Amino acid sequence: MRKALLFCVLFTLAGLAGCERKYVELDPEALGLDYLPVKVGDFKIYKVVDIKYRNNVGAKDSFEMREVVDTSFFDQTNTLSYKIIRSIKRYNQTEWVEDSVMTLTKSDKFALLTKDNTMYVKLVFPVQEGKLWLGDAYNDRVINNLETDPYLRKEPYKYTSVGEPFELNGTVYPITVTVIQGTPKDNFLQLDNRKEVYAKGIGKVYRLFNRVVYCNDSSCPQGTGYKLNGHERHETLISYGSR
Structure with a gap:
């Protein structure tokens, strides 16, 4: 008994x-779904600094970029999706000019962003330190045809600094997560530094895209640090809300 x-x-x-x-x-x-809250009417405005390098000369462009969650719908898998309209406003302009349209599909497993007819796995859930996934899992992009390991053949994404504060131009976001995109490189011939930072209750607050090819080998007459070509872009959140 x-x-x-x-x-x-x-x-x-x-x-x-x-x-x-x-x-x-x-x-x-x-x-960790609140790292990317989304509903119709949400908007975010970013300050963008975009620099293109060629023969060690940088052409700088600065403007504001707005992303608005315009409508929602259910896709072919019956998953709730959102249409996001991106607009650009230069500092000598008063009106926003529509730039592109994106689609965000969010479930309790992942967040997929379709941009320029290419789908990216932006986040996966649950959010956990060190978690690794393929950002290019649902598109045809391949970074190395010679590799059989999918994490070397496709673009790996990785969570880091989960739950940590992030300071951005004097503003401190208390709970954030950083997504490292690709395999970071900072060596003699190449720089590859790409990441996105998401704040809890807000969404994406910062994006860095920085890729540079240097002329640093023995045949380069310009000396070390000469930028043959490259692209550096910073997207910094300056305003957000809901209409």
């Missing part, structure tokens, strides 16, 4: 633990 009672107690506790784990796994906060 005592053994039977003990078995019942253990079985009940195991069931409760299983339910608790399942609840935690599906809890939006535990999953």
Whole structure:
């Protein structure tokens, strides 16, 4: 009798633990879904600094970029998706000029962004330190045809600094996550530094794209640090809200 009672107690506790784990796994906060909140009417405005390098000369362009969640719909898999309109305003202009349209599909497993007919896996859930996934899993882009390992053949993304504060031009976002895109390089011949920072309750607050090819070998007459070509871009959040 005592053994039977003990078995019942253990079985009940195991069931409760299983339910608790399942609840935690599906809890939006535990999953990290709030790192990318989205609803119709949301908008974000970024200050953009874009520099193109050629023969060590940088051509700089600065402007504001606005992203507005315009409408929502269900895609062919019955997953809720959002149409996002991106517009540009230069500092000598008063009106926004539509630049492009993107689609964001968000579930409790991932966030997919389709831009220029190419789909990227921007985030995966739950958000966990060190988690690795393929940003190019749903497109045809290949970074190395000679590799068979998918994480060397396609573009890997990785979470870092989960839950840590991030300071941006004097503004401190208390809870953020950084997504490292690609395989960072900072060596004698090449720089590749790309990342996005997401703040809890807000979404993307910063994006860095910095790729440079240097002329640093023995045949280069210009000396070390000469930028043959490159592209450096900073997108910094300056305003956000909902209409």
